[in-house]
Amino acid sequence: MQTKQLFFKLPSPGIFLVALLLSLPQVAQAALTIQHWQTPQGARVVFVESHELPMLDVAVEFPAGSARDPAGKPGLAQLTHGMLDQGAGGLSDTAIAYGLADVGAVLSGRLDRDRGGVTLRTLSSTPEKDKALAMLARVLQQPDFPGAVVTREKKRLIAGIREAEADPGNVASKAFYRALYGTHAYAHDEAGEINSIEKLTRGDLQAFYRSHYSAPNAVIALMGDITRAEAEAIANHLAAGLSQVPALPALPKPAQAAASDTRIAYPSTQSHVLMGVVGVSRNDPDYFSLYVGNYVLGGGGFDSQLMREVRDKRGYAYSAYSYFLPLGEAGPFQLGLQTKLAQTDDALKVAQSTLRDFIAKGPSEAELTQAKSNLTGGFPLRIDSNKKILEYLSVIGFYRLPLDYLDTWVDQVNAVDVAAVKQAFARRINPNKLVTVVVGGSASAR
Numbered sequence: 001m002q003t004k005q006l007f008f009k010l011p012s013p014g015i016f017l018v019a020l021l022l023s024l025p026q027v028a029q030a031a032l033t034i035q036h037w038q039t040p041q042g043a044r045v046v047f048v049e050s051h052e053l054p055m056l057d058v059a060v061e062f063p064a065g066s067a068r069d070p071a072g073k074p075g076l077a078q079l080t081h082g083m084l085d086q087g088a089g090g091l092s093d094t095a096i097a098y099g100l101a102d103v104g105a106v107l108s109g110r111l112d113r114d115r116g117g118v119t120l121r122t123l124s125s126t127p128e129k130d131k132a133l134a135m136l137a138r139v140l141q142q143p144d145f146p147g148a149v150v151t152r153e154k155k156r157l158i159a160g161i162r163e164a165e166a167d168p169g170n171v172a173s174k175a176f177y178r179a180l181y182g183t184h185a186y187a188h189d190e191a192g193e194i195n196s197i198e199k200l201t202r203g204d205l206q207a208f209y210r211s212h213y214s215a216p217n218a219v220i221a222l223m224g225d226i227t228r229a230e231a232e233a234i235a236n237h238l239a240a241g242l243s244q245v246p247a248l249p250a251l252p253k254p255a256q257a258a259a260s261d262t263r264i265a266y267p268s269t270q271s272h273v274l275m276g277v278v279g280v281s282r283n284d285p286d287y288f289s290l291y292v293g294n295y296v297l298g299g300g301g302f303d304s305q306l307m308r309e310v311r312d313k314r315g316y317a318y319s320a321y322s323y324f325l326p327l328g329e330a331g332p333f334q335l336g337l338q339t340k341l342a343q344t345d346d347a348l349k350v351a352q353s354t355l356r357d358f359i360a361k362g363p364s365e366a367e368l369t370q371a372k373s374n375l376t377g378g379f380p381l382r383i384d385s386n387k388k389i390l391e392y393l394s395v396i397g398f399y400r401l402p403l404d405y406l407d408t409w410v411d412q413v414n415a416v417d418v419a420a421v422k423q424a425f426a427r428r429i430n431p432n433k434l435v436t437v438v439v440g441g442s443a444s445a446r
Contacts, residue, residue, distance in 0.1 A: 032389065034396065034403045035228060041215035042247070043239040046397040047222045047231045048389060056124045056224040057390040058133070060140060060238060061110070061117030061398050063248050063328075064212035066192070067185035075192015076200055079150075079157060080208045081109060081116040086149045089142035093149065096135060105132035107139070113186055114328045115398060116212070117219075121387070124225035133234060140213070141241030145205045158194050171264060172272040172439040179262055179435045180278060180332055184254040214245035221393035223386050251329050254278050261436045271344040271440035272336075275351070277429055279333035282326045282399040286424040288412045290324050290333075293421035295371040296363040297355070298322030298335060303370065309354045310337060316347035322355075328399065333429060341441040348436070356431045362422035376410045 035047045066077045085107060086093045100107055105122040118140060122132035164170040174189050181187035220235045256278050266272075280287055291299075298306040298321045310320040320337040335355060339347040363371065383389050383406060396405050 064116030
């Protein structure tokens with residue numbers, strides 16, 4: 001996932017007030033009342049009303065991530081998203097930046113494989129709020145895609161890709177997704193490909209924008225110091241200026257890849273190792289069993305089995321981890337580590353053996369109890385600010401999760417037992433189908 005600040009911030013009195021407000025502690029509520037409705041234009045809306053701080057956070061997201069890149073045009077989603085605030089409604093990128101800075105507002109963006117969107121943080125006082133929302137509407141509804149700026153941004157993206165090619169971790173990640181997903185859209189790298197980006201035109205961006213950034217595709221999340229009536233008016237205004245292109249269909253379900261072992265030569269003293277399988281979607285019924293179980297396997301830092309077996313007992317790596325990345329369709333389960341070139345195969349064998357043992361035996365009762373305690377104990381920190389709650393609202397709205405998702409999260413974690421973990425891992429991870437990528441040293445594909 002890539003997140004960027006959509007404009008450079010300029011000093012103004014409003015900025016200092018925002019910084020002061022953001023530094024104030026906020027107590028997470030035990031229960032959040034999430035309201036949900038649809039605008040007349042077809043946009044889905046989720047809203048939490050909170051008057052503890054004089055602030056409003058708004059996120060508008062679309063199924064416009066890198067998985068939606070058309071055939072032969074990887075990077076189009078990224079470039080389109082990055083251009084939204086680089087000139088809109090006749091205003092230049094500089095004018096947009098100054099307009100937001102003058103009222104202490106912050107505009108940012110997010111793009112990953114599923115989603116592309118824009119987030120606004122503003123004071124809730126009427127003059128500042130109205131100006132900030134007007135600028136958000138302009139950026140969402142009237143991007144100009146100026147030709148000269150398109151050329152500039154293409155060069156910037158290409159330079160970023162070339163820079164990333166010097167990082168063996170990025171090389172490994174791109175190769176892992178290609179090996180795991182093959183021809184599926186999730187194989188598309190979020191940044192795109194140099195040869196494709198060089199050929200993209202302003203017309204390509206305009207067409208992608210029209211077909212993906214439409215009202216029926218939009219999910220609007222609002223959090224903060226406004227009433228339901230105000231939230232409805234804001235959502236209607238944001239959606240009204242978008243096209244009415246129908247909502248996009250879901251992506252196809254990815255197939256489980258065959259086992260593979262790819263070795264990529266790289267001049268380094270360490271190997272970057274990634275392995276995994278196609279995992280689960282956001283709405284998968286096994287999600288909580290896998291999430292809690294993975295805390296024991298490789299998600300719990302120094303408490304995890306992978307760290308204990310790979311690092312503590314054998315000293316093969318400073319860190320070893322695993323995680324599930326649920327997406328709209330099945331995202332990856334990934335296990336990773338870095339190790340000295342000479343002990344790459346030994347470290348791989350230990351990691352694979354640890355995974356096999358975990359699938360066969362599951363966590364111990366003590367390990368599971370500790371995992372659930374750590375996860376539930378840290379949950380209040382997940383919703384201790386408006387910004388964090390907004391991120392959850394966006395996920396709930398985009399992936400159509402239950403509105404009581406946050407209210408029931410602790411109960412869902414506590415309900416997981418050893419049998420559920422073993423059954424879920426056995427269903428979802430076949431250790432005989434691991435896709436493995438190793439970057440480092442002189443190597444060749446096996």
